[in-house]
Amino acid sequence: MTEASLYFLQQIINGLTIGSTYALIAIGYTMVYGIIGMINFAHGEIYMIGSYVAFIVITGLLGMGMVALPVVLFIALVVAMVVASSYGWAIERVAYRPLRGSNRLIALISAIGMSIFLQNYVVLAQGSRDVAMPPLVSGSLVEFGSLETFQVTISWMQLLIWVVTLISMTVLTLFISRSRMGRACRACAEDIGMTNLLGIDTNRIIAMTFVIGAALAAVAGLLLGLYYGVVNPFIGFIAGLKAFTAAVLGGIGSIPGAMLGGLILGVTEALTAAYFPSEYKDVVAFSLLVLILLFRPTGILGKPEVEKV
Amino acid sequence: MVKRFSKTLIAAATALAISGAAQAETLKIALAGPATGPVAQYGDMQKIGVTAAIDYLNANGGINGMDVEGVIYDDACDPKQAVAVANKIINDGIMHVVGHLCSSSTEPASDIYEEEGVLMITAASTSPSITEKGYDLIFRTIGLDSLQGSLAADYISGTVKPERIAVIHDKQQYGEGLATTVRDALVDAGIEPVMFEGVTAGDKDFSALIAKLQKADVDFVYYGGYHPELGLILRQSMEKGFEAQFMGPEGIVNSDLAKIAGEAVEGVLATAPKSFDQNPENAERVAAIKEKGEDPTGPFVFPAYAAVQVMASTIEAIDSTDPIAMAEYMKANSFDTAIGTVKYNEAGDLTESTFLVYELHADGSKTAAQ
Numbered sequence: 001m002t003e004a005s006l007y008f009l010q011q012i013i014n015g016l017t018i019g020s021t022y023a024l025i026a027i028g029y030t031m032v033y034g035i036i037g038m039i040n041f042a043h044g045e046i047y048m049i050g051s052y053v054a055f056i057v058i059t060g061l062l063g064m065g066m067v068a069l070p071v072v073l074f075i076a077l078v079v080a081m082v083v084a085s086s087y088g089w090a091i092e093r094v095a096y097r098p099l100r101g102s103n104r105l106i107a108l109i110s111a112i113g114m115s116i117f118l119q120n121y122v123v124l125a126q127g128s129r130d131v132a133m134p135p136l137v138s139g140s141l142v143e144f145g146s147l148e149t150f151q152v153t154i155s156w157m158q159l160l161i162w163v164v165t166l167i168s169m170t171v172l173t174l175f176i177s178r179s180r181m182g183r184a185c186r187a188c189a190e191d192i193g194m195t196n197l198l199g200i201d202t203n204r205i206i207a208m209t210f211v212i213g214a215a216l217a218a219v220a221g222l223l224l225g226l227y228y229g230v231v232n233p234f235i236g237f238i239a240g241l242k243a244f245t246a247a248v249l250g251g252i253g254s255i256p257g258a259m260l261g262g263l264i265l266g267v268t269e270a271l272t273a274a275y276f277p278s279e280y281k282d283v284v285a286f287s288l289l290v291l292i293l294l295f296r297p298t299g300i301l302g303k304p305e306v307e308k309v
Numbered sequence: 310m311v312k313r314f315s316k317t318l319i320a321a322a323t324a325l326a327i328s329g330a331a332q333a334e335t336l337k338i339a340l341a342g343p344a345t346g347p348v349a350q351y352g353d354m355q356k357i358g359v360t361a362a363i364d365y366l367n368a369n370g371g372i373n374g375m376d377v378e379g380v381i382y383d384d385a386c387d388p389k390q391a392v393a394v395a396n397k398i399i400n401d402g403i404m405h406v407v408g409h410l411c412s413s414s415t416e417p418a419s420d421i422y423e424e425e426g427v428l429m430i431t432a433a434s435t436s437p438s439i440t441e442k443g444y445d446l447i448f449r450t451i452g453l454d455s456l457q458g459s460l461a462a463d464y465i466s467g468t469v470k471p472e473r474i475a476v477i478h479d480k481q482q483y484g485e486g487l488a489t490t491v492r493d494a495l496v497d498a499g500i501e502p503v504m505f506e507g508v509t510a511g512d513k514d515f516s517a518l519i520a521k522l523q524k525a526d527v528d529f530v531y532y533g534g535y536h537p538e539l540g541l542i543l544r545q546s547m548e549k550g551f552e553a554q555f556m557g558p559e560g561i562v563n564s565d566l567a568k569i570a571g572e573a574v575e576g577v578l579a580t581a582p583k584s585f586d587q588n589p590e591n592a593e594r595v596a597a598i599k600e601k602g603e604d605p606t607g608p609f610v611f612p613a614y615a616a617v618q619v620m621a622s623t624i625e626a627i628d629s630t631d632p633i634a635m636a637e638y639m640k641a642n643s644f645d646t647a648i649g650t651v652k653y654n655e656a657g658d659l660t661e662s663t664f665l666v667y668e669l670h671a672d673g674s675k676t677a678a679q
Contacts, residue, residue: 007524014516128345130537132568138548150524155548228513229544230537230569232347238511273517279480279507281517 003149010152011274012267017158017227019266020165024220025243026250026258027172028088028213034189034253035209038104041111042091043217044240045118048233050084050218051225052126055133069136073222080218087118088214092207115236122233130230137226161223168219169259172212176255181208189253245289251302260300264288336375336630338363338617339398341391341408341418342433344383347511347537350563350607351410355432356381357603358613359407361594362621362647372621373628379407384418386411395421404428404632407616410609412436413482419447428632430619432612435559436486440656446636450612450619450648452662454483457558457580458490461531464578464666464678465491466498469554471529475504475522477542479534484510487558488533503527508538515542519549528553535560540569547573554578559608559664564673575671578678583663585611585648594647606674615646 001009025047032040057076066072095114099107137160140153176182187195188205196202224239225231242265250261265285272284298304340359342352356379363377371377382398384391391414398406399421406422406429409415415434422429423444430448431439437453465471474495478488485507492502503525508518519542522530530553532539539561546553547570559581567574586595586605594614598605605611622644623635636657643652652660667675 003524007520010520011517014514014520017516018514123345128347129349130347130540130565130569132540132565134571135544135548140548140550143550151550153549157548224513228541230513230541232537234347234511235513270517274521277506278518278521279509282509 001145003145006145006150006152007274010150011270013152013154013158015267015270016263017161017266018269019246019263020161021220021224021227021262022239022243022246022265023259023262024165024168024216024223025239026247026262027216027255028210029244029247030250030252030255030258031185031209031213033247034255035185035192036096036100036206038096038107039111039244040091040096040210040213041108041240042095042114042118043213044236044238044243045115045122046084046088046091046214046236047217047221047239047243048122048231048236049087049118050080050214050221051231051235052122052131052221053083053218054080054222054225055131055231058136059133073136073226077219077222080222081215084214084218084221085211088210088217089207092210097203097206115240119233119236126233128233130232132230133225135229157227161227164219164223168216172216172255175212181205185209245286248299249289249292251296251299254299254301254303257299257301264300334375335378336372336405336624337378337380337401337403338620339382339401339403339406339408340379341382341384341394341398341406342410342414343386344381346385346387348386348411348535348560350536350565351386351433351560351609352383354563354604354607354609355408355410355613357598357605357607358432358610358615359617361598361601361603361610362614362617365594365597366617366621372624375624377617377621382408384409384411384414386414388413388417391415391418392421394418399425399427404630405620406430407432407613407620410434411481411483412439412486415439416482419444422446426632428620428635430616432616433609434483436482438482438486440658443656445657446632448616448619448636448639448653448657449659450615450646450651451582451609452659452664454487454490454558456662457664458487459494460664460666461556461558461580462491462494462498464580465529465531465556466495466500468678469529469556469578471554473525473527474500474502474529474531475506475525475527475553476502476531476533477504477518478507478532479510479538480507481510481534483558483560484532484534486533488531491531491533502531508534508542510534510538512538513541515545516549518542519546519551522546522553523549523551530555532557532561534558536563536566537569540566540574543570543573543577547571556580562608562667562669562675564604566669567671567673572671574669577669579667579669579675580664581608581667581675582612582648583665584608584667584675588647588649591647611647615644615648615651618646619644619651 028043054076061072095110137157140155142154145151246261246265250257382394384394395418410433412434435454478484556578595605666678668678
């Protein structure tokens with residue numbers, strides 16, 4: 001392969017890695033929107049909390065002398081998912097459920113307030129500085145191309161991100177399409193009033209979508225925390241914004257759309273940084289969003305919303 | 310019962326002592342800088358220096374009998390918040406400011422101080438544009454980027470002699486200003502950098518940038534900016550097997566860089582103010598700071614200390630706290646401080662300042678580079 005194509009390949013690999021994590025976070029936005037038509041702006045903070053919890057657990061376990069890395073990571077993953085899910089559940093209970101049925105804007109303000117609250121709460125509890133962790137998963141799996149021209153590397157960490165994302169997405173897709181709860185979930189997305197009339201506890205289904213979204217955000221929190229090695233209370237804002245963009249790009253309300261949107265956004269960013277000065281990364285990514293919305297206002301895989309009569 | 314009574318007594322005595330102190334005249338000095346946010350470490354350095362200087366003054370009778378009190382204002386290194394902080398300082402009636410820290414905060418704040426007649430000495434902002442406006446009340450106890458940048462460029466072209474140089478910055482006033490100075494100085498020396506690019510401050514993923522540096526066969530990277538981004542760039546470079554010599558300004562010099570980047574920090578070059586804590590004349594001050602369990606090695610600790618010293622000796626000499634009279638005296642005289650002799654030019658910049666090239670180590674320490 002020529003140098004140019006190797007370089008292109010490397011940038012696609014980088015883009016898919018970051019895109020996978022956007023997709024994980026985007027699921028939370030899209031599921032909540034799909035069911036109650038609300039943008040949960042506090043979702044980025046859930047990701048941040050998930051990252052913090054994973055950091056605390058990993059540092060704690062390593063400090064206690066536990067050395068089996070897969071075990072440590074697994075425990076961190078489970079704890080982060082559980083803690084983040086309970087935050088997701090509590091947020092829905094405290095900040096959104098009492099406002100359901102009122103104007104949509106009111107719930108939106110409540111979401112922004114929740115986001116500010118959570119960010120400041122973590123600043124107070126954990127300090128506002130970067131917390132760093134030594135690289136745990138290092139080394140690369142594949143290296144090809146020659147040193148003289150350009151060497152493509154796929155690190156273990158990137159592979160871990162892909163595998164974990166793929167597993168989470170598969171489990172989620174199976175859950176939504178096969179399980180009883182999943183069916184109830186789809187019914188709610190179609191017509192929440194009717195579903196309620198048919199005897200399904202829609203409150204429970206809504207709470208569950210928040211829990212699932214939060215758990216996936218925690219997975220992203222752990223993965224990105226390991227990948228970058230630093231976490232601070234402000235990472236939720238940018239990550240949330242990017243994931244929200246990914247969700248809109250793919251068609252908000254659509255789960256496959258969020259996955260696709262995340263990957264497209266990640267790859268676009270990487271390719272822009274590759275062939276233009278890196279400072280244009282966000283400009284191009286968001287221009288793409290505007291373009292797609294101009295031609296497909298519902299996003300790539302979104303269905304046009306039919307006014308329910 | 311007796312125990313409780315004695316506690317009440319202590320409380321009463323403390324209350325009396327506090328109100329007694331409040332009755333004596335106090336000079337309040339505002340300490341403006343980031344106390345929170347990603348670069349709060351630098352705010353801490355400034356606080357350590359200023360508090361040490363104030364403690365020393367108060368232990369030796371204050372300034373002309375006035376006690377000195379430092380009041381902390383947090384601008385989080387955010388230009389918008391810096392303006393709010395500057396207005397708050399003026400509303401609180403404080404006329405003397407040590408700060409701000411980040412050049413992008415210092416510049417908008419200094420507009421306000423100059424207009425409202427408040428004396429400001431920054432111990433950390435190195436951007437030349439702050440004093441270019443010809444303000445009367447704005448001073449520094451640190452050198453300018455033009456000095457630091459040309460020192461870095463000299464070192465690159467004279468000592469390191471790399472083949473392909475990339476200059477990266479964080480698009481902020483401080484980082485981009487420095488990166489531009491370095492690039493221009495390199496071009497003057499006949500070396501054309503192969504890349505000049507910005508990254509977004511707060512970004513976490515630099516894999517695309519690193520692949521690009523690898524493709525361009527870069528063997529030397531100058532980074533204009535602060536440690537959170539450079540730390541991640543170093544860390545991700547090591548993971549991707551990108552081996553180049555990195556160099557940065559004093560904004561990357563703190564132990565958190567090593568916490569973020571780990572082993573990758575070893576051998577990174579940085580220009581920073583001379584390590585004043587190594588100065589034998591500062592031994593007593595260093596000991597006093599260490600006694601409080603604080604770290605005297607940060608690059609801004611002693612410039613901040615000196616800022617308070619300059620203010621104190623000016624007030625003592627002219628027996629007035631009027632900022633305009635103080636500024637006149639400061640420009641006309643020289644001061645013996647913790648950072649050596651301080652003498653100002655008309656613009657309020659130091660007539661001489663010492664930046665040196667240091668080599669950083671993975672344990673967070675630094676040594677003078679050869």
